Amino acid sequence: MLTFLHILLTGLFGALWDGVTAFSLGAYGGVRVVNGDHCSGIVEVNLLEQWGTVCDHGWDLRAANVVCMELGCGFAESTSHNAEFGLGSGVIALNSVQCTGHESSLIHCGLSLNKNSLCSHENVASVKCTGLLFQPRLSLLSPQSVFSSGESVRFYCNIMQLNRVSDVHLYKHEIATPLVTQRADPTQIRVDLTLSDVETFYQGSYSCQYSVTGGFPSQRISSPPSNFINITVVDLLTPQLWYNTSPEAPLGSVVKGQSFNITCSTLQHYPGGSFQLRLVRSNGTVRQSLPALSHAVTFTFPDAQSSNEGYYYCLYRVQLGGRTFVSRESQPLPIAVRDPDPVLSPMVISWLVSGVTFVVAVIIIFIVAKVVCNKEKKPSELERETRTCKFPCPSQGCMIFPRKPPVYVSSKQACFCYRCGQHLCCCIS
Template sequence: MLRIFQLIFLLGSLHVQLNGVGAFDGPHIRLLDGDNECSGRVEVLRHNQWGTVCDHGWDLREADVVCLDLGCGLAESALHGAAYGQGSGEIWLRHVQCSGHEASLMRCATVLHSDPHCTHLNDAGVKCSGTLLMPSLSLLSPHAVFVAGEAVRFSCTVLLGHHLSDFHLYKQGVSTPLVTQRVDQSQTRVELTLTDLETFHQGSYSCVYRIRGSSPSQLLASPPSNSINITVVELLTPQHWYNTSTEAPVGSVIKGQGFNITCVTKQQYPGASFQLRLSRSNGTVRQSLPALTPAVTFTFSSAQSSNEGYYYCLYRVQLGGRTFISRESQPLPIAVRDPDPVLSPMVISWLVSGLTFVVALIIIIIVAKVLCQREEKPSELERETRTCVDNTYVALSINKI
């Protein structure tokens, strides 16, 4: 029962100041005699007359409401004792109590049973930031280099969290936010995650928060935070081909002759390299060359049996402490063939036949010369023999032709 009476007493001590709210369609609050338009003595308009606010219970919660209402950011200080000079006329509000989330001082509660003794020596004042505080952006992901398809996580933080509506993640050069996260009014930190990264997402990022102004439809945007750069790596599958002598059949090289394999990619990164992998029956052999240009050639001066197998090209790059390797290219089969013999069997057969004919011809000529050099008159047998030799010589000559 005691708690019920305490609750009734508490509710009776607070009174929501709603009288005359509908009359404030125009400006209903202003700051006077300050250093700029966002500092000064607080005055409110009531019954078409400007009056001041008593500083009883005046703190940063009430000052924040004033600053936000005027589009002056957040309160840096809530001032007491007519710090910006004494006003004149009525003291319209005494002992205002705001939660900090109201759209206007006129929406705040006032304590009815407080000390009513206020003079213009108690006029309240505020000093506003002029603009909203800059948020801070940090990278939650353990690295700043990503491969396409991964996600990056940021954290956006603001020191003071009043009237917060949402946080936005912006990429430099893009006018619309890539990520938006709504928050509770008092939440000062939010995680912003960008998923399914593409090369388009590479660049510089900053975050912005928005707060609610004097009306639910009025949103004030903070200045952008610090910037964070991310890199998105997209490694394309390399292409490859090989070159060798024209005598070699397709898909093969001739043993002892030179050949080369060229790897090429359309996407290039600094410090990258090409790796050529040879898969053969007795294991795998790898070699690499720096990718100073989009195409790199691996040269083999003398093809051996150990060069036979399936060749694959890969593209490899190290960025931001991470190693990225592309998919392997399609297999390139290469066989090593022995060279063809210098003399084919047909050529050898022709050479043997020709050599036999020459030897036979030489023998016949020698025999003929010996017979012709005899000093005696040739007998009838010798003449016949010589005639036979001559005829044979002629016949052999005709056959040669």
């Protein structure tokens, strides 16, 4: 018994010494599995450029996890004993392995070389790994990839059936944190990932990944990223509207017969867009459109008429990805068409009329005064004939011609004249 223990301890210390020496010389060449698939089978390690098996003394899920991670096969589902994958062959390279489960490679675990060991090919270590997580496939529920601001975008992420709960994530390109995460049931192979109330920030390329948790100790592994899908988010802002015309036109109006321009402008410009100008007037609505070659477009009206009077509205329209997007209409722009002002203003005309009236009145007064003066200075023929009063006069058959004022022959006589036949008779009053 003592001899057996002596041999065992001697072999153990010798193995540890040999292991330290071999690994310090860079003798470790990696790990592989045989007699199974690329992620399950008998474990073999490469030491000193020679492949050998590992004795299953102390072999557990921690060590199996390290092997699976080193192989890129996920994590260990189970460890196998009693030659589940057949008998080992060749040399038995390691007698035992001690791992915590967090090592990135088997070289970082506690290893002992197989020297004077009682391990046989029936007691070799083997492992079953979850295997590689296959690349998922991302698709859009909508046939179009262009969306309007405020809409929802639904993606589908197709994953492999893992028979375990997994988390499915939606990533935007160059953003490390997932925008959407959904829990998938063990039998679920397609997961709905929805972006709600999208804005222009969400425009870009998207991919999905899924991750599973397992192993001992528990750890999470993720699949490769899926294919990328690009989406466009259109946010059409309300356009601005203004007009230009001759400077003499009053605010909010244009002069009839003159030209005026109406300009529509927006901050965001998309290829293939157009501006639509809508005129609302009392007898109907008139629309006209121009292609948006830049951020603004100008509608020209060379000859303003009453038909151009009304309320103008502007909107921006664009077709992208098989869809038509229309902005809100601008605020109304009222425009009135007025007749041109006369050559002389009303005030000038009033002054002219007043002046002409004054001149005419002065002329009339002058003429009347002149006539009156002439009458007083030059008596008529009647006055000359009646300077001497003749009497008596017949009192019948005569027409009375009163003189107003009476013709005075002297300061004490006044005559009134009568016509009697062909004779003129005057009497003293």
